[in-house]
Amino acid sequence: MKEAKSKYFQSIALHFFKHRGAPFFLSSKELDYIARWEEMEIPLHVVLEGIERSIEIYKRKPGRKAKIRSLVFCDLQVLKAFEQDRERKVGHKKRIVERHEKRDRAKAEIERFLEKIPHQINYLQEAYSLAQEVLSQSHFDEEKLERIEGKIEELLWKNSLDEEKERVKRRIAKDYKSKEEEEFERIFKIKLVKVLRDKYKIPYISLFYY
Structure with a gap:
């Protein structure tokens, strides 16, 4: 169980670091958010999807050249992605849409x-x-x-x-x-x-x- 938890935290952190770059550590508040996502039983792939959505939305905002600096800003999209995931039918396959x-x-x-x-x-x-x-x-x-x-x-x-x-x-x-x-x-x-x-x-x- 502890190993699974560690993998959950590490996978989210590594994915976010690829976007943000240094510093390569998370604040206590960011760790709290990951802990809450895990407590809510949000699957790892859904969290990563929410992070990607947040990054894309942020990129499109005018005058925003800097990157998202904190996982906290990804929370809303993670929760939205979770709601969608809960409603997907078993076996439903997404396809790339232009x-x-x-x-x-x-x-x-x-x-x-x-x-x-x-x-x-x-x-x-x-x-x-x-x-x-x-x-x-x-x-x-x-x-x-x-x-x-x-x-x-x-x-x-x-x-x-x-x-x-x-x-x-x-x-x-x-x-x-x-x-x-x-x-x-x-x-x-x-x-x-x-x-x-x-x-x-x-x-x-x-x-x-x-």
Whole structure:
């Protein structure tokens, strides 16, 4: 068990060091995050996927020439990757999808969504219309899509009903082992947004999901 734990920590650290370079050690806070991921039973390949997503998103931000310096900044994408992994069907095989194909898929999903957007979430119409405009451009800005994605999640969180929040809180308390308040709130927010997306069939904006 101790050997498996050591491999989990070392694999994550080595993967991150390949991106960051020196210093070749992790802070106590970064080690705490890895410990939490392990406590939540997030598979190693999912953590690495979340780190890669974080790196790619960071690279696309304007004016960002430096590299991600801390694993802490990867936490959100690791948790999102974990949610996706939990929903994948057994035996499902991913294939490499070209960037333009992802764009076309996202654009089609958004168009269908805007045609029949539920009245309960009509407050998302402006954000999705903007995303549609961005994706219609020949040289579209993926960073702008990421910002719109973040705005959509904030709107879902802000406009969610109290009873929806309570249902999700009860489910998280049952499914997740982490007792840290900060960690619980982070997972709670991600899970609530995911529940609302599923309920109203809300498509993603970020091309990571296509």
